Amino acid sequence: MKVSDEVAIQITDMNKWYGDFHVLRDINLTVYQGERIVICGPSGSGKSTLIRCINRLEEHQKGQIVVDGIELSNDLKNIDKIRSEVGMVFQHFNLFPHLTILENCTLAPIWVRKTPRKEAEERAMHFLTKVKIPEQADKYPGQLSGGQQQRVAIARSLCMMPRIMLFDEPTSALDPEMIKEVLDTMIELAEEGMTMLVVTHEMGFAQAVANRVIFMDQGQIVEQNEPREFFNNPQSDRTKLFLSQILGH
Amino acid sequence: MKVSDEVAIQITDMNKWYGDFHVLRDINLTVYQGERIVICGPSGSGKSTLIRCINRLEEHQKGQIVVDGIELSNDLKNIDKIRSEVGMVFQHFNLFPHLTILENCTLAPIWVRKTPRKEAEERAMHFLTKVKIPEQADKYPGQLSGGQQQRVAIARSLCMMPRIMLFDEPTSALDPEMIKEVLDTMIELAEEGMTMLVVTHEMGFAQAVANRVIFMDQGQIVEQNEPREFFNNPQSDRTKLFLSQILGH
Amino acid sequence: ATLDDVKANDVLKCGISTGLAGFSAPDANGVWQGFDVAVCRAVAAAVLGDSNKIEFVPLTTQTRFTALGSGEIDLLSRNTTWTFTRDVDLKQTFVGVNYYDGQGFMIRKDMGVGSATELDGATVCIQTGTTTELNLSDYFRVNNMDYDPVPIETNNEAIQQYQAGACDVYTTDASGLAATRATFEDAEAHMILPEIISKEPLGPVVRHGDDQWADIVRWTLNALIAAEEYGVTSANLEKMAEGTDNPEINRLLGNEGNLGEMLGLDAEFARRAIAVAGNYGEIFASNIGEGTPIGLARGLNAQWTQGGLMYSPPFR
């Protein structure tokens, strides 16, 4: 798997507070183009917050986040630019229930990218085929299973042709059978060289595709390493403890 | 496990109709003190109705039910007496959401048994400890998981010191992990010699603790036997069919 | 100016009552009829040449003056009493009197009351928002009597309350009482007490500060009154309009002089006004006179020549 030297995301000394609560502390992270990073850590450690900061669903208070050469600041234009570069897949899919699958996928290209409808639909069908549900295009989200919905959510993000994809526990709301469907889709994506940040506890996935695994605790990056080292030879005690719980059960 | 000769429940030629629908037909059943009976059967066969008749949540129209020597009739005093002798655990727990766990457990002892509050609370804590959630006593039901709620429901019934416990599919609304918690609690109870009537499809539980398994269909008791015989050597065709479905999946 | 507006819109906006028997009420075809309405029609005919170029705006007691003040209507012809405060303080201009009324009392005969002075302690039904309330209060206070007012929003409800005996007495303008009594199933069982406790000169009202318009309405009304005085009726109007030997009639009907032009209208304005429904007497007779269910006698509203108060200044 190739990883270029180009920096996709550069986070420097980033800090975030919720009110008085210090959620993220001095985060430093460089993600290269084409890298696939898995983030894990105990609940409440700030994983979600970290990736939500990257497309500015949350505001950080200190430090710098540069995505694709654009610094995230209060400038709305930059935010818009970054958001259309960065796709995000949520734990609960968050499909738009009042639109068909196809409309879900074409909405942002049409209204944000100003793609002609026809082109947008073709592209949507392309990505829906990729996630293996082209035949569902005219259904509504409520008519699909969880796994299918999550794949639609992935296709919806892809339709914006993002250079970076963020996944926030994309499989944790799914039944075991469906997890596999979604992971397969993600693996396929990874193989195509998409830059990906994935919050997940699916260690199998991490071992299969990640370039790097990052372990967070109490708002800090405690350890990062390539997957094999990370799982077989964790350095920090916290990581060891965490891994014993995760893998044990 | 000891089973005494004393009769706890005696049902003779009992019939019940819902409107024109004949739900229970000629039920004859004798339950001895300390016996543990599992009732199973296809959906709609009248299992719930049968055990609800025993504490008069439903009225029967023909035949006789004698609980602990008291015949169930329209006499309100008898009904009250029987209800405080017979505990019941529902499929959906039916905890009182506006009261804390402790208050749920002390409500009936205080208002029905006229126990002083202190004593009632001590007893409640005792039973909550028994079902392994003493630390939740001050929470509200909405803050507990399903398995915890069902255990509270069991504790709540136990606080009335009933001589007989009825369970109506106590685990069927629960997630798999939680089923175990609740079954463990019930097994413990069984081991203490409580008279129990349990409507359940947990065949493992039946084999582990039941003295007798009763199979119902179309409002009738079709077969009853001790568990080993019942599972290994069912007599009636219906029972065979039912067991093949239940155990198969 | 109002006249220009009216001409420009080609319609006269006339404020009337939302419903008062004999004075303004819609018939089965939705056409407004009545004594007050006739004044509007006469003005419309005089100004616009067509008695149907009117927009009737039904008004309640509460909304009438505001509607006039804000220009929502050009002319208010809604049994409105001419009082000092209304004229001076509330800034309305009363242009004349088309009906001399007075507040009276109606009571069941079998109550055995013969005079308003015997009404001590009575329950009195009364319409709110009118001068009636103030008059009533003053009358009982002056005569040192007690009463229990039952204020009601509409005439209909007042009648219903009165008929059901929820009040002993119904008080309103005597014309209204008569009109009301006439429709009772047992009209004979009710009487109107002899006392009239107030003066209620009812007349059309226009906005303060537009003298020309006030003159037009005033003289249209006067034309109707004068026409009766001179015997101009709808029957002989055509003939008289050809010219008579009475110069006053000639001036009235526009055959002589240029009274119409002075008003800013044409010479035949009065002729058209009279042509709508006849002279004052005819209007009276056809809407509220003794031949109608209302059955009002002319009384004070007879011509001055017949002992009444109807008196038009000369057309000269």
Next chain:
Amino acid sequence: MSTVVDDGRQSFRPSMLLYDTRYRSLTIQVVAAILIALGMSWLLWNVVQNLAAQGKDFSFGFLGQRAGYDINQQLIDYNSNSSHARAALVGILNTLLVAFLGCVLATILGVIAGVLRLSNNWLVARMMTVYVEGFRNVPLLLWIIAIFALMAEGMPQPRDFREGGDASMVLDSVAITNRGIYLPMPVWGPGSGVLLAVFAASLAAIWAFRRYAHKRQEATGEILPVLGVSLALFFLPAIVFYFILGGPVSLSYPELKGFNFGGGLHLRNSLIALWLALSLYTGAFIAEIVRGGILAISKGQSEAAFALGLRPRRTMSLVVLPQALRVIIPPLISQYLNLTKNSSLAIAVGYMDARATLGGITINQTGRELEGMFLLGLFYLVLSLLISGVMNIYNASIKLKER
């Protein structure tokens, strides 16, 4: 790779007013504030112009002038020589009176109808459905007018109470006429102070007894008959003392004098009609709220209580009601709000409420519609803000319990 870092952090550029999240909201708010202020001042400017054109001013001086009209129902002293301000006050008190009475009766009717709609008595449940749907789907105004008319036509006139008339007083003390209901009125004689004191004492005793009963139950589990004892404490001492003191409180009975009944307490038809109509109408809405509240408590709750041996009455008071009330009370209070506002329909029956005095006759007599309507609106606004304030406090308090 080189990153183009936007170093506009420090330096301020005008475009940031629009595109910088920090300033953007400020910009929008300032623009909105300016627009709103402009709109307001435009309206005010027009008012000033119009007032000038009509030669009027804006002043509340008219409130001090003599009102000159009579008000038939006064909770405080008033006659036609009083000022307009006092007339307004009389009207406001009348509004509050009918709103209060209406809320009480509407609640009673609504609870009864809501419970009966769930009754297993088919006939009664159907009749309650007809009541609820009938009142909810026909304009309140029509009901007010109809009930007023019905009362006028359906009840005897005072003269029917004369010799030979076909009406008579209930228990010789209450006269129900089509002018209203005449009730006996208590007359406080000497010694009635003692009676009041006794009454206050029994209220205190009830409170003390309840506390004692609670303590005792906590300690021994015994349940004392709280309701019975409370009722006894409420009535008995007062009655006993009444006779001991030789009946210090007498009743003045209504009596037919002249045209009307005199003496006693007169509840006017307009008040009763408005009160009934408001209560019946709002009661229909409350019935639905109550029904919804009870239905929201699943059957499982009462079954669980029954299975624990709780009697139906205890089940109601300990399990169903505490839960149902949480669902019921917030919408109930907004119904109170509606009822209060709807009481302004008093205009249809000539009940002299705030709208009729301040917003009606006073405006009519003085021509001060701007000032009058302003005060009237302010009164209603303050009233509803008060009521909804209470509602918010209550909502917050039950939320707290749920945690």
Next chain:
Amino acid sequence: MSDTHAHTVAYVRDTMLPPEVPPAAERGVIRWMRANLFSSWFNVLLTILGLAVLWSLLAGILPWFWNSVWVADSLSECREIRDALHGTGEEVSSACMAVITERWNQLLFGFYPQDLYWRPVAALIVFLAALGPVLFASVPRRLVWFTAAAPFLMYWLLWGGSIGGPLAVALGFAAAWGAFVLGSRFSGALAATIGAIVVPLLYWLLLTGPVAGLIGAVIPIELQFVPSKDFGGFMLSFIIGVAGIILSLPLGILLALGRQSNLFIINKCSIAFIEVFRGVPLIVWLLTASLLLNYFLPPGSNFDLMLRVIILVTLFAAAYLAEVVRGGLAALPRGQYEAADALGLDYWKAQRLIIMPQALKISIPGIVNTFIGLFKDTTLVVFIGLLDPIGMSNAIRADTSWQGINWELFVFIGLLFFICCFSMSRYSQHLERRLRTDHS
């Protein structure tokens, strides 16, 4: 592991029992009566009480209605006919329904010209048809255009005049749309929004008149003009109610957004507006419309009372709708906002494409209920001299022929309102149920 004990009886049933009929007391009518009418002494009491009430009501109403006189020219004629039929001796209660047969058209349409009754009816049909795309998912989306055009069509049908007027006004919206599209193409979204507000305003202020004339000249389609003072009866109530709801919807949405907004000034202003309009009774607002609105407009401006009423009713309804829509907004999961953000949609696009379509759908039952309330409340316009059904009944009773008649009119009006409101409220309950199942 269970040990056998003495009592265990293995038992197998070899023949299944057939269902039996329940004992006599548990069957048919008897059971029904016992269960539904006489299940306890309290219920017996209730049943008897209920029957007594029912009896007394029916005994009063039925003969009155049964003896109705349907054809007569006046109340006195009614009485004569009644006396002729039933004799003068005793009091026979008899309704004089002739007032309805003679005046039903006024109660329904006011003074609308009789030969043009088809127009309000057609407007009603247009209204119902326009609701289709909003209320039913099965109706093709494209018909939304018809819904958008419906208000103008209804206006034209009701008031008549040249088709130029409504078309010219509608063009303003087209202009707004055009300005928005052009603006967003060539400059930012903000410019587009400003353009979409300013352009139509300028157009309406300056150009509508000439454009209307022009269109009128080009397309000479004209209906007879009917002034709004001829509107009355139910038609008036309905128009005020419908106009109030339709016009208040955009304002209500904005207020709801304002109330949800975290911009301090906008938030507080929205709250103030909502509280003021909800806190003061409608009748006070109506009196304001008739007594005061002119004070707030430039001197000399003066327009139709009905229009003024519609303006205040709109503001009033907007405050209520804002709360309804706010409920719908609150019911949307946060994820929907976040997903829209993450896709790069800006605030207005997210609102328009994602949030509002869902929130409004959830709010439809609430909107229908608001409409029912408003429709009933339109009867209050009687107090400012508009001739709604109740006002109309007053006017009819001012005719000497019908003075003194009451109940027949009340019953007729009440019945009509009941039918309208009851069916609407049933429908909204149905919607609520459907929404509940849709969402769970």
